[in-house]
Each structure stands twice: as C-alpha cells, then as structure tokens.
Amino acid sequence: MEPNPLPRLACPGVVAGSADRPVLVGSRCTCCGEIYFPAAQGCTRCCASEMTAHELGAEGRLWSWTIQGFQPKAPYAGGEAEHAFQPYGVGYVEMPSGVKVESRLTVADPERLEIGMPMRLTLIAYRQVAGEAPVHTYAFAPAA
Amino acid sequence: MNNDVAIIGIGLHPFGRTDGLSGQQQGAHAVREALKDAGVAWSQVGVAYGGSQDAGNADALGNLLGLTGVPFVNVANGCATGGSALASVIAAIQSGMAEIGVAVGFDKHPRGAFNPRPRDWGLEDWYGETGMMLTTQFFALKTRRYMFEHGITDDALVRVAQRAFRNGALTPHAWRRRELGYAEIAESMPVNLPLRKYMFCNPAEGGAALVLCSARHARKYTDRPIIVKAAVMRTRHHGSFEVFSPGLAAEQAPAPTVTASRAAFELAGVGPRDIGVIQLQDTDSGSELIHIAENGFCEHGEQAHLLRSGATEIGGRLPINTDGGCLANGEPVGASGLRQVIEVCAQLRGQAGQRQVPGRPRLGYTHVYGAPGVSAVCILQAG
Known part of the structure; x- marks a missing residue:
C-alpha cells in the first residue's frame, strides 16, 4: 500500500516522510557536524557555510512547555474567530541528537504535560477555514 | 577618572499611555528635560545617538529640538537600543569627537503583545503563521525550563511581580501605581504558563534621555555627576x-547577559557584592528571576530564598527594580534601557524620594535583554 502523501503544510521544507510517518528535516554542518533545526544556511558554531540535509527523526522528550493562552496577532494565521480561539500547547522537544525543536503540542492541558515525557511527531491542521484546504504544521503528541 | 565619561543630565517622559503625543514628541520631551537637568543647551550637544522600535527615527527629533547640524545616529537594536546608544555616545566622547553627547530612546507601541515579522529576524513565515513567534512564549519556555533545572516554584514568580508593583506604587512617574496582593497575581489569567497576566509587563510609550560629557569636565555642569564605569553590549553566542529560536543547539551556552555582565564587572573593576542598587530586565517575572543569577547577584536556584527573605526589596541587601521596573512602568522598547539608567542615577544622587535606597548607594547596575539575543549592562558610580 502506498503511504499517504503529506498534506498541505505551512512549512513544507521541514517535514519529510508521509502523513502517517512524518519526520523532521534540519541540516548538518559538513565541517564541524553541528546539527540545526530548521535547516541553517550557515554554521553559527564554526562559521562554515556548507550544510547538508539531516533527518532529526520523529521521537524525543519534552524539554520545556507552555500554553499559549491568548490569540496571537498576525502573522499568526490560525484563521479562527477570536471567540473560537482555543489555547494551544507549545514546547521544545529534545531529539536524540540533543537538538531541541520548538513545536506546537497536541495537548494544552497542564496536567498532562511534564518535562521529560516521551513525545512523538505528528501533523495537525492549525488553520481550518471554510472554503479552503486545511493547512497543517508539525506538532508533538505525548507518546504514551 | 582619566578617560571616564559622566552622566550630567537625566530626563524622562513618563512611561504609559499618552494619547495625543507621538513617540518622537515624548523623546524630545525627555531630551529637553535632560538638557535642563544638565544646564546645557541643545546647540552645545556635539553628538547624539538614539532610537525607537515603533516610533520612527531618532534624528527626526531634530525637527522638534532644533536643526543644529549635530551628528545624530539612529540606533535600531531592539530592547538594547538605549544601552547601545549610551555605549556609542560614551565611545564618541572618549574618542574626543565631542565634549557633550546625548543618548535618547523613545517609543509608542500598539496595544497588546508584540507581533514581529519573521523575515525581519531571518526566520521563515511559517514560524509566525503557526503561532510560535511570540516573546511571551519564549519567556515562559525559558522560565519553565529554568525552574525545573533549579528547583524553583511559582511562588518566586509571584514575589517578583508583587515587589515590582509595590515599588511602582512608591514611584510618582510609574505607570502602574497600585500594589497587588499575592493571590491577585497568583490567580491572574494564564497568559503563557507558568507566567500569568500580572507577571508580564505591557508594551507602552515613553521617552528617556541622558546628557553625558567627559568626567574631567562634569563638575562644570553639575555637582552630582554619575560616572559610567562600564557600558557593555553583547550579542548571543552559538548555543x-x-x-x-525554532531550534536550540544540543549543547547550551551562557546567555549574552552573562557575557555582558562579566565584561562590565571586569571593566569597572568591581564585583556584584559592591553594587548597592540594581535594575534588571523584567519583561516578566521569570526573566527577572533568571537575570538575578545571570548577572552574578546570586547562584542559580538561590533566588527563591532571596525573594522570600526580602533581600531584593528597597531596604534589602540587593535592591532590585526600585522604580517597579518594566512590570510597573511598561516597556517602550527604545526607551526602556535608559529608564533603568535614569532610575539608578536618581538613586545614586539621593533623589529617589520614597523609594530611595537607604545608606546612599555608591554603585549601581543596569541590565537589559532583548531579541534576538542582545544584552547591555551599565555600572554607574556616584561621582
């Protein structure tokens, strides 16, 4: 069976794989090996400029988190009416390489979020506006 | 005092909301106040640096103050605009370029949280579109991690805010002058947990200006010069x-606050224990909490005890944000760093009224931090 293709993404350059098995893509410095998310144009560690694409994987551990309690102004493009805004989780997830990825979280309940908990990559429709295709972004969900 | 530079005039347009006055008008007001305080005329000023984030170019103040031909440099360094302007004026005076210089910052922000454009910061649009490019989120994420690593609880966040509003109530020019109770802060609306409504400062309006000259000449203008022992600005390092930051490096490095602070102490030849009055960037309770340690005033994790014991109050060992800081004054980005300097000058001159730190402090310290990772630190000494 063919894997489901990736949906419409706000950030097509940072996600690879399929809708069922997305992976994050960053870059790696060919000179010193430092890994970046998202892909960097140059290495801020050793000042080299040659980078190659690097897959960061799809699993990590929650490194820090917050709940976005108010609707952000533009350039936020969630598209919902002010009264329909629902707080959402945001966190950093530490990937196996040690790089921390800032990400939307699928959970916005403080009781269900704890630093160190295992997280798994998924895709969420962050923009759902009548008459247009939903726009997705990467997000992390509790893995357990 | 060979090549030292002194502050001889301080001027403020009170922070808050002033309908009917542009940011530039508030900046010009601050310059006039500072000139009056120094007893010098605008035409005597030989160099000026200044800036705002949202209220236009500083050299447009010439249209309000007078077109004297003065070299007026626009500074655009976010929260470090004031600190950068100050450091630049000092360097200009030290170089012999001018005898008298002015540093000015002003701003007038729309209401509500800042909404930066990703491309201005070298980031892609999706970072903003998906709702992750918010300063409030960053402060919350850094605070959460810091509290986890150093065993600090929400209690410390409440106490920082409580002290800020207590000091603001003592400060005639502060914007927020109502003391808030512990529960009122602790139960206020969650904005970005662990940070709540009364733990954040608001974008605001205002102006702040300084007149400076070589310390050799300072006594011509004032009997209370304030010597700038260090004015250091640093940007971030890798990690x-x-x-x-959509991503963070595997290995962490110290914040620019740490490097700016160390450099300033080294330049001034003093240490944290010598400082009698302190201004730290408190865009939010968490930031101040972290900055107490990053600036060397305590060990990481020691803050909870310091806050509970009253050490950071006006009468304590480490009086922090004696005018209520950003929390009680709001944050006009361009002006904020110079407000800190002005408050420390007032304290060192013994002019701080009800909020005066007892025992006439001799050395003061100011610190700003801002996007995308800049910090400016000043060490000031009563002359």
Whole structure:
C-alpha cells in the first residue's frame, strides 16, 4: 500500500516522510557536524557555510512547555474567530541528537504535560477555514 | 577618572499611555528635560545617538529640538537600543569627537503583545503563521525550563511581580501605581504558563534621555555627576537559549547577559557584592528571576530564598527594580534601557524620594535583554 502523501503544510521544507510517518528535516554542518533545526544556511558554531540535509527523526522528550493562552496577532494565521480561539500547547522537544525543536503540542492541558515525557511527531491542521484546504504544521503528541 | 565619561543630565517622559503625543514628541520631551537637568543647551550637544522600535527615527527629533547640524545616529537594536546608544555616545566622547553627547530612546507601541515579522529576524513565515513567534512564549519556555533545572516554584514568580508593583506604587512617574496582593497575581489569567497576566509587563510609550560629557569636565555642569564605569553590549553566542529560536543547539551556552555582565564587572573593576542598587530586565517575572543569577547577584536556584527573605526589596541587601521596573512602568522598547539608567542615577544622587535606597548607594547596575539575543549592562558610580 502506498503511504499517504503529506498534506498541505505551512512549512513544507521541514517535514519529510508521509502523513502517517512524518519526520523532521534540519541540516548538518559538513565541517564541524553541528546539527540545526530548521535547516541553517550557515554554521553559527564554526562559521562554515556548507550544510547538508539531516533527518532529526520523529521521537524525543519534552524539554520545556507552555500554553499559549491568548490569540496571537498576525502573522499568526490560525484563521479562527477570536471567540473560537482555543489555547494551544507549545514546547521544545529534545531529539536524540540533543537538538531541541520548538513545536506546537497536541495537548494544552497542564496536567498532562511534564518535562521529560516521551513525545512523538505528528501533523495537525492549525488553520481550518471554510472554503479552503486545511493547512497543517508539525506538532508533538505525548507518546504514551 | 582619566578617560571616564559622566552622566550630567537625566530626563524622562513618563512611561504609559499618552494619547495625543507621538513617540518622537515624548523623546524630545525627555531630551529637553535632560538638557535642563544638565544646564546645557541643545546647540552645545556635539553628538547624539538614539532610537525607537515603533516610533520612527531618532534624528527626526531634530525637527522638534532644533536643526543644529549635530551628528545624530539612529540606533535600531531592539530592547538594547538605549544601552547601545549610551555605549556609542560614551565611545564618541572618549574618542574626543565631542565634549557633550546625548543618548535618547523613545517609543509608542500598539496595544497588546508584540507581533514581529519573521523575515525581519531571518526566520521563515511559517514560524509566525503557526503561532510560535511570540516573546511571551519564549519567556515562559525559558522560565519553565529554568525552574525545573533549579528547583524553583511559582511562588518566586509571584514575589517578583508583587515587589515590582509595590515599588511602582512608591514611584510618582510609574505607570502602574497600585500594589497587588499575592493571590491577585497568583490567580491572574494564564497568559503563557507558568507566567500569568500580572507577571508580564505591557508594551507602552515613553521617552528617556541622558546628557553625558567627559568626567574631567562634569563638575562644570553639575555637582552630582554619575560616572559610567562600564557600558557593555553583547550579542548571543552559538548555543544560548534565545527568543525567536525554532531550534536550540544540543549543547547550551551562557546567555549574552552573562557575557555582558562579566565584561562590565571586569571593566569597572568591581564585583556584584559592591553594587548597592540594581535594575534588571523584567519583561516578566521569570526573566527577572533568571537575570538575578545571570548577572552574578546570586547562584542559580538561590533566588527563591532571596525573594522570600526580602533581600531584593528597597531596604534589602540587593535592591532590585526600585522604580517597579518594566512590570510597573511598561516597556517602550527604545526607551526602556535608559529608564533603568535614569532610575539608578536618581538613586545614586539621593533623589529617589520614597523609594530611595537607604545608606546612599555608591554603585549601581543596569541590565537589559532583548531579541534576538542582545544584552547591555551599565555600572554607574556616584561621582
């Protein structure tokens, strides 16, 4: 069976794989090996400029988190009416390489979020506006 | 005092909301106040640096103050605009370029949280579109991690805010002058947990200006010069945890606050224990909490005890944000760093009224931090 293709993404350059098995893509410095998310144009560690694409994987551990309690102004493009805004989780997830990825979280309940908990990559429709295709972004969900 | 530079005039347009006055008008007001305080005329000023984030160019103040031909440099360094302007004026005076210089910052922000454009910061649009490019989120994420690593609870966040509003109530020019109770802060609306409504400062309006000259000449203008022992600005290093970071390096590095602070103490030849009055960037309770340690005033994790014991109050060992800081004054980005300097000058001159730190402090310290990872630190000494 063919894997489901990736949906419409706000950030097509940072996600690879399929809708069922997305992976994050960053870059790696060919000179010193430092890994970046998202892909960097140059290495801020050793000042080299040659980078190659690097897959960061799809699993990590929650490194820090917050709940976005108010609707952000533009350039936020969630598209919902002010009264329909629902707080959402945001966190950093530490990937196996040690790089921390800032990400939307699928959970916005403080009781269900704890630093160190295992997280798994998924895709969420962050923009759902009548008459247009939903726009997705990467997000992390509790893995357990 | 060979090549030292002194502050001889301070001027403020009170922070808050002033309908009917542009940011530039508030900046010009601050310059006039500072000139009056120094007893010098605008035409005597030989160099000026200044800036705002949202209220236009500083050299447009010439249209309000007078077109004297003065070299007026526009500074655009975010929260470090004031600190950068100050450091630049000092360097200009030290170089012999001018005898008298002015540093000015002003601003007038729309209401509500800042909404930066990703491309201005070298980031892609999706970072903003998907709702992750918010300063409030960063402060919350850094605070959460810091509290986890150093065993600090929400109690410390409440106490920082409580002290800020207590000091604001003592400060005639502060914007927020109502003391808030512990529960009122602790139960206020969650904005970005662990940070709540009364733990954040608001974008605001205002102006702040300084007149400076070589310390050799300072007594011609004032009997209370304030010597700038250090004015240091630093940007981030690879691996530090900064605002507007979609990713963080595997290995962490110290914040620009740490490097700016160390450099300033070295330049001034003093240490944290010598400082009698302190201004730290408190865009939010968490930031101040972290900055107490990053600036060397305590060990990481020691803050909870310091706050509970009253050490950071006006009468304590480490009086912090004696005018209520950003929390009680709001944050006009361009002006904020110079407000800190002005408050420390007032304290060192013994002019701080009800909020005066007892025992006439001799050395003061100011610190700003801002996007995308800049910090400016000043060490000031009563002359």
